[in-house]
Amino acid sequence: MISINKISLLQFRNYSDSSFEFPSRITCITGANGSGKTNLLDAIYYLCYTKSYFSAYQQHTVQSGKNGFRVTGAFTRIGSEETISCKWDTGKKEIFKNNSLYEKITDHIGLYSAVMIAPDDTNLINEHSDLRRKWVDGILGQSDRQYLEKLMHYQRILQQRNAWLKTQAYKPATNNDELEYYNRCMAEDAVYIHRQRKAFINDFLPLLSNFYHRLSGGDEPVDVTYNSDINQNSMQYWLQHNLQYDLRYQRTLKGVHKDDWLFLLNGLPLKQFGSQGQKKSFLFALKLAQYSWLTKTLALKPILLLDDIFEKLDQSRMEALLRIITGEDIGQVLLTDTHRDRINDAFGENAGVTYITL
Secondary structure (H helix, E strand, C coil): CEEEEEEEEEEECCEEEEEEECCCCEEEEECCCCCCHHHHHHHHHHHHHCCCCCCCCHHHHECCCCCEEEEEEEEEECCEEEEEEEEEECCEEEEEECCEECCCHHHHCCCCCEEEECHHHHHHHHCCHHHHHHHHHHHHHHHCHHHHHHHHHHHHHHHHHHHHHHHCCCCCCCCCHHHHHHHHHHHHHHHHHHHHHHHHHHHHHHHHHHHHHHHHCCCCCEEEEEECHHHCCCHHHHHHHCHHHHHHHCCCCCCHHHCEEEEEECCEEHHHHCCHHHHHHHHHHHHHHHHHHHHHHHCCCCEEEEECCCCCCCHHHHHHHHHHHCCCCCCCEEEEECCHHHHHHHHCCCCCEEEEEC
């Protein structure tokens, strides 16, 4: 199991200089909106993945008017105590483990795993394919270093190929050696990326179905369809036979960078036909299945971070979720809520629960 014992925040979002301890398996963080509950969870997530869960821009994690921040956490991992520190100062990011600087930030990925569930996560169901690709890549990148490296290489070569395509409108190449190099690299990477994504969804689907039924109390069949151009033809085929269209639109139109996953309930697309309650149950099932898959693959229970999830949850789903997160299959849990009374009613005077009020 991975757990965080304490954390210190310096100039991180709304925290000037604060520290918190987490002595219990379950920590309930309560306070008014704007008090910093979500920011505290995001700081923990940042220590695990060296990035914010809520913003792609590092500047947004810095306290207003400051040039940088530092977050330090004391973790227990496989029985050993370890300290992780993330520092960002005027555009430069550094990650330390036990006071030793990582040479490559990617060396940190997969060592400290966390799963976040937040209100806006329904975008994973309702919005565009980029979010679903990012979600799947984030899961696989933690457990498979080769996948992470090939994905990063593919994305870099894709950018270079697209730049080459743009130049052809102004200065056409006299030979295609450069293009052939890009095609060869992308085709090689795509084989592995596609294979791992396909294997993942096959392993993931039974976990998703199990959690959905536990949360919803119903027997509606759930499914996930993996849509990829590579299901029909190889990456090499698309790069060669689609070149005229790529040149016309000045970007690579086919490939694993266009993959998507269609979520189905009762055989129908959840995005168009699911109710809000069904989407909420499906989302929680997705994240809990992610937690279960990572636990099995990494042989470690991640930290579970729940941000204000009880606000729009009906009583039956709330009770089902509580049974899951307090069960033995889940490790450390940190959750936030605006209503202390609601949390007290949910957990009572449980000796295994710590309460923090902001």
